[in-house]
Amino acid sequence: MTATGEDHVTARGGPWWWARRRSAVFDVSLAVASALECGFEGIPFARDAGIPVAAGVVFGLLAGSVLLVRRRWPIAVVLVSIAITPAEMGFLMGIVGLYTLAASELPRRILASLAGMSLLGTLIVTSVKTRQDMSRGDLDIGDWFVPFAAITMSVGFTAPPVLLGLYVGARRRLMESLRERADDLERELQLLAERAEERAEWARNEERTRIAREMHDVVAHRVSLMVVHAAALQAVARKDPEKAVRNAALVGDMGRQALTELREMLGVLRSGGDVRRERAASVPLAAVGAAAAAAASRAADDEGPCLAEIEELVGQSAAAGMVVDLSVEGDERSYAPEVEQTAYRVVQEALTNVHKHAAGAKTYVRLAHRVSEIAMQVENEPAEEAASSARLPSGGNGLVGMKERVSALGGVFVSGPTEAGGFRVSAVIPAS
Numbered sequence: 194m195t196a197t198g199e200d201h202v203t204a205r206g207g208p209w210w211w212a213r214r215r216s217a218v219f220d221v222s223l224a225v226a227s228a229l230e231c232g233f234e235g236i237p238f239a240r241d242a243g244i245p246v247a248a249g250v251v252f253g254l255l256a257g258s259v260l261l262v263r264r265r266w267p268i269a270v271v272l273v274s275i276a277i278t279p280a281e282m283g284f285l286m287g288i289v290g291l292y293t294l295a296a297s298e299l300p301r302r303i304l305a306s307l308a309g310m311s312l313l314g315t316l317i318v319t320s321v322k323t324r325q326d327m328s329r330g331d332l333d334i335g336d337w338f339v340p341f342a343a344i345t346m347s348v349g350f351t352a353p354p355v356l357l358g359l360y361v362g363a364r365r366r367l368m369e370s371l372r373e374r375a376d377d378l379e380r381e382l383q384l385l386a387e388r389a390e391e392r393a394e395w396a397r398n399e400e401r402t403r404i405a406r407e408m409h410d411v412v413a414h415r416v417s418l419m420v421v422h423a424a425a426l427q428a429v430a431r432k433d434p435e436k437a438v439r440n441a442a443l444v445g446d447m448g449r450q451a452l453t454e455l456r457e458m459l460g461v462l463r464s465g466g467d468v469r470r471e472r473a474a475s476v477p478l479a480a481v482g483a484a485a486a487a488a489a490s491r492a493a494d495d496e497g498p499c500l501a502e503i504e505e506l507v508g509q510s511a512a513a514g515m516v517v518d519l520s521v522e523g524d525e526r527s528y529a530p531e532v533e534q535t536a537y538r539v540v541q542e543a544l545t546n547v548h549k550h551a552a553g554a555k556t557y558v559r560l561a562h563r564v565s566e567i568a569m570q571v572e573n574e575p576a577e578e579a580a581s582s583a584r585l586p587s588g589g590n591g592l593v594g595m596k597e598r599v600s601a602l603g604g605v606f607v608s609g610p611t612e613a614g615g616f617r618v619s620a621v622i623p624a625s
Contacts, residue, residue, distance in 0.1 A: 210265045224261035227286045231257030234282035253282055260286045267294040271307045278314040281322070287311060288354045295358025296365070308355050316347035406594040412451060417548045419447050421513040443512055498537040500528070500560070500567075506537070507558055510544045516555040517544070523562030532622055535598045536560075536569055539606075542591045543571035543618040551576035554615065566604075568621045575614035595620070 211217040231253035239249025256277050263270045271294055274287035291311060294304055320343040327339070426440040498506075507519045527533075540558060547556050554576040561568040592608050595618070599606040604622035611617050 216264070220261055220263060223263070223285075223289060224258050227260040227283070227289070228254045228257035230285050231277070231282045234280070238280045238282060256283060257286060260289060263290060263293045267297055267299070268303065268307065270294075271311065275307070275310050275314050278311075278318050281318065284350065287315075288350060291351065292354035292358040292361075295355045296362035297358075298362070298366075304355070308351055312347050312351040315350050316343050319343040319346040402597075406597065408455075412455065416451060417545045418509055418513050419444050419451075421548055421552070443509075447509070498541075499530070499533040500525075500536055503537060503540055503558075503560065506541055506544065510548070510556070513548065514553070515544070515547065516553075517558060518556070519558045519560070521560045521562070525562055528567060528624055532567065532602060532624065535602055535604075535622060536567055536620070538598060539569055539595050539618065539620045540571055542595050546591055546616070546618075547571070547573045551616065553577055563624075565624050566621050567624060568619070570617065570619045572611065572617040573615045592618075 208214070208217055211220070232250045233253070235249035235251075235253030236246055238253070239246045242249070256273060259270055259273045267290060270286060270290035274283045274290050277283040278287070291308060294307060320339055323339050323342045423440075423444055426437050426444065504519065507517050510517050528536075540560075544556065544558075547554060551573050554573040556571065556573040559568075559570045559572075595608075596606040599620045599622060602622050604620060606620045608618045609616070
């Protein structure tokens with residue numbers, strides 16, 4: 194972040210009450226000039242007052258040096274300048290003091306009071322001084338000149354510094370307000386960028402999980418069936434060549450189907466990645482996750498399975514040697530693509546788990562079309578101990594993926610062993 198506002202001022206601090214060293218040097222220079230002015234003006238003041246000249250000079254030097262504290266105590270500076278006005282000294286201090294007071298953030302009633310006192314003091318001193326000069330014959334002008342000179346001098350010494358100070362103070366406050374607004378905006382932008390980064394990271398994590406789930410659903414079931422058929426093919430290759438040929442054909446068909454589904458999904462993801470690479474320089478970070486999610490959504494919605502394919506899915510498991518019974522209740526109807534795909538994936542993953550963990554067990558697949566929901570249940574009986582196993586590996590993510598799919602649609606997913614020793618997977622998904 195760039196240094197603005199108070200951070201910028203504090204970074205270059207000066208001594209004592211000055212914010213910057215340059216301000217301290219400037220005020221010291223003004224104080225020296227004011228002290229010299231008052232010191233020279235103290236000479237005629239001492240002669241008129243009948244005091245030693247040295248005392249008048251010292252008094253002028255001390256009075257003029259008060260200008261050094263104009264930023265910290267502007268009221269004191271103006272009061273001192275008003276106090277020494279009868280001695281006809283401190284004009285620079287009066288002008289600078291009024292300017293500093295007007296530019297400060299003190300209440301305007303204080304400024305008005307002190308400016309009025311300074312105006313009145315200058316008016317009186319100028320009137321008396323002009324009248325004395327006219328009485329001594331130094332000036333041979335009409336009586337009108339006394340009030341004219343007094344008003345002109347008093348207004349000339351008071352109004353310009355006050356007006357200039359008001360303008361500078363208002364401009365300074367405006368700049369500080371704009372600087373604070375810039376700091377607030379910068380902090381808000383940084384916060385928005387951090388939130389966008391968090392959302393993008395969340396979207397990437399969600400998309401990685403979704404892709405992993407899709408890959409698992411596409412590959413695990415068909416590869417499991419291929420392994421089961423390969424094991425059966427090995428067992429009957431010599432005893433029943435015809436059955437071995439049929440199993441080999443099934444393995445080939447399933448392998449081609451798995452490759453086709455994989456190619457379709459990867460093709461969509463790859464095309465989405467190409468678009469993101471072309472627009473990498475201009476696309477915000479938060480759009481990365483959205484683009485990935487859109488790619489997977491197109492792959493799922495356009496090419497995903499539907500409920501009409503469940504009978505074929507059950508038939509593939511039966512062809513692999515599983516004793517499976519399919520029953521459908523209610524009137525069949527169409528659902529939203531994501532609902533049909535989720536229902537299909539639940540049945541598919543449940544059958545895959547039976548192949549992995551309960552080979553040879555009889556399995557029941559039940560599908561129920563209800564008024565506002567669709568329910569599915571896959572339950573298998575206990576596997577026989579002597580049943581051959583294809584030794585299929587398990588990543589332990591199948592049930593987790595099914596629950597995530599169903600929960601994302603607002604459904605309920607339950608899985609667990611049955612009292613008879615088998616295993617049951619149940620899910621209910623809202624129809625809309």
